[in-house]
Amino acid sequence: MKNDPFGNYLKQLEKVQKILQLEKSLYQRLQKPDRVLKAKLKVKMDNGKVKTFQAFRSQFNDVLGPYKGGIRFHPNVSESEVKALSAWMTFKCSVSGIPLGGGKGGVIVDSHSMSEREVEKLSRSYIKAFYKNLGPTKDVPAPDVYTTPQIMSYMLDEYEKLVGYHAPGMITGKPLCLGGSKGRSYSTAKGAYFVLKNLEKELKGDKDWSCQTGEKASPCPQKTVVIEGFGNAGGQLAEMLYVDGYKVVAVSDSKGAVTNEKGLDIKKLAEHKKKTGAVSGFTGGQNMDKEEIFFLPVNILIPAALENSIGVEMVKKIKAKIILEVANGPVTPEADELLEKAGVMVVPDILANAGGVVVSYFEQVQNAMNYYWEEKEVMEKLEKLMNVATKNVVSAQKENKVSMRTAAYLVAVKRVAEAVKSRGIR
Numbered sequence: 001m002k003n004d005p006f007g008n009y010l011k012q013l014e015k016v017q018k019i020l021q022l023e024k025s026l027y028q029r030l031q032k033p034d035r036v037l038k039a040k041l042k043v044k045m046d047n048g049k050v051k052t053f054q055a056f057r058s059q060f061n062d063v064l065g066p067y068k069g070g071i072r073f074h075p076n077v078s079e080s081e082v083k084a085l086s087a088w089m090t091f092k093c094s095v096s097g098i099p100l101g102g103g104k105g106g107v108i109v110d111s112h113s114m115s116e117r118e119v120e121k122l123s124r125s126y127i128k129a130f131y132k133n134l135g136p137t138k139d140v141p142a143p144d145v146y147t148t149p150q151i152m153s154y155m156l157d158e159y160e161k162l163v164g165y166h167a168p169g170m171i172t173g174k175p176l177c178l179g180g181s182k183g184r185s186y187s188t189a190k191g192a193y194f195v196l197k198n199l200e201k202e203l204k205g206d207k208d209w210s211c212q213t214g215e216k217a218s219p220c221p222q223k224t225v226v227i228e229g230f231g232n233a234g235g236q237l238a239e240m241l242y243v244d245g246y247k248v249v250a251v252s253d254s255k256g257a258v259t260n261e262k263g264l265d266i267k268k269l270a271e272h273k274k275k276t277g278a279v280s281g282f283t284g285g286q287n288m289d290k291e292e293i294f295f296l297p298v299n300i301l302i303p304a305a306l307e308n309s310i311g312v313e314m315v316k317k318i319k320a321k322i323i324l325e326v327a328n329g330p331v332t333p334e335a336d337e338l339l340e341k342a343g344v345m346v347v348p349d350i351l352a353n354a355g356g357v358v359v360s361y362f363e364q365v366q367n368a369m370n371y372y373w374e375e376k377e378v379m380e381k382l383e384k385l386m387n388v389a390t391k392n393v394v395s396a397q398k399e400n401k402v403s404m405r406t407a408a409y410l411v412a413v414k415r416v417a418e419a420v421k422s423r424g425i426r
């Protein structure tokens with residue numbers, strides 16, 4: 001299968017297994033989800049016709065805590081993708097040190113072509129299909145690509161109607177009025193930002209962080225960045241980096257890309273995108289082919305769109321020395337190997353984009369207490385967790401002399417393995 005995210009996950013796991021030498025039974029357990037639930041959702045469309053949509057919920061592993069992971073509404077959703085995303089969630093929660101397992105959901109749908117009413121019916125129908133397997137202590141969904149806080153509200157409402165009591169902690173990424181957490185809306189970007197800042201400190205003087213002015217490492221007055229995907233995570237991170245003095249020289253979205261070698265004014269670009277629905281056509285830059293932005297001469301390349309956007313054929317042309325994976329699985333395993341050989345540091349998704357699930361966890365904690373923190377407190381807690389997670393990964397990397405991805409898996413798989421062992425025979 002050409003696009004097989006779960007196959008990619010298995011290759012990553014195999015690599016880690018060579019170093020960790022897990023017991024056979026544990027290795028086998030990590031090769032498949034605990035269960036994959038499937039349903040055909042029927043929705044009466046506005047024109048009176050009933051349409052059927054394929055839906056999935058993959059519950060990968062819950063030894064550390066309830067399954068946790070978003071629900072994606074996208075035409076390219078597949079069983080392999082949902083399974084892979086649920087596996088990555090397991091290790092994302094583990095590497096971040098939070099007491100949650102890994103799950104993921106998806107519906108094969110082009111929700112952008114549907115009315116709000118139809119999207120609401122689809123969201124409620126998803127919960128009707130799976131609610132018996134969901135709940136604050138079982139499996140906790142959240143938003144993902146093309147699902148929103150509003151969709152989380154429909155889902156919470158449907159769940160509470162079905163079970164007959166309030167259970168705000170059954171889903172995260174809710175609006176504040178229904179028990180959402182302050183700071184959740186930009187937490188993925190903020191987490192990635194904290195990881196990057198930490199790495200800069202950890203790797204100060206390392207040539208990967210130098211400007212591309214020659215062999216000798218030199219301090220970088222203004223780091224240059226390219227971002228694929230100017231959406232929720234990528235757009236917010238672009239703004240944080242811009243405000244912090246980084247030069248964001250190109251960004252793309254599904255419709256095109258825009259560049260300015262002197263640096264894009266991200267605040268103005270965000271306004272332009274809001275008005276026109278696309279980054280292209282921005283007067284503060286020039287349009288460019290979105291496939292070409294990967295090859296610009298910058299320090300940091302940030303894929304923040306969908307899986308598999310960096311394949312082997314692209315590796316030779318990539319000039320960035322750091323790739324920060326804000327999207328899930330944006331680098332294919334084959335490309336990953338070549339990038340490692342070429343000395344490019346790939347900061348893996350399970351660390352780089354963990355900020356979202358960490359604040360989702362905080363949201364659940366607040367729901368359980370029925371007491372809510374101020375935004376500053378949420379961000380301080382996020383920063384602390386991301387700092388510890390990054391430090392642990394960097395230590396594992398140095399200790400084992402492996403890539404940052406393998407190091408992150410080493411940390412994450414070890415924690416899961418320890419929990420499995422402590423639980424005894426199941």
Ligand code: NAD
Pocket residue numbers: 144145146188228229230231232233234252253254255290304305306307326327328353354356357
């Ligand atoms: P989003 O829908 O808000 O943004 C995705 C962006 O990617 C959009 O701007 C879209 O136009 C763009 N895009 C789609 N196809 C593209 C293409 N071929 N080339 C260039 N751009 C393209 O989604 P998001 O929430 O920002 O998520 C983006 C990625 O980050 C996903 O992989 C998601 O799983 C991951 N992620 C998001 C969160 C979160 O909290 N938002 C958390 C963890 C991981």
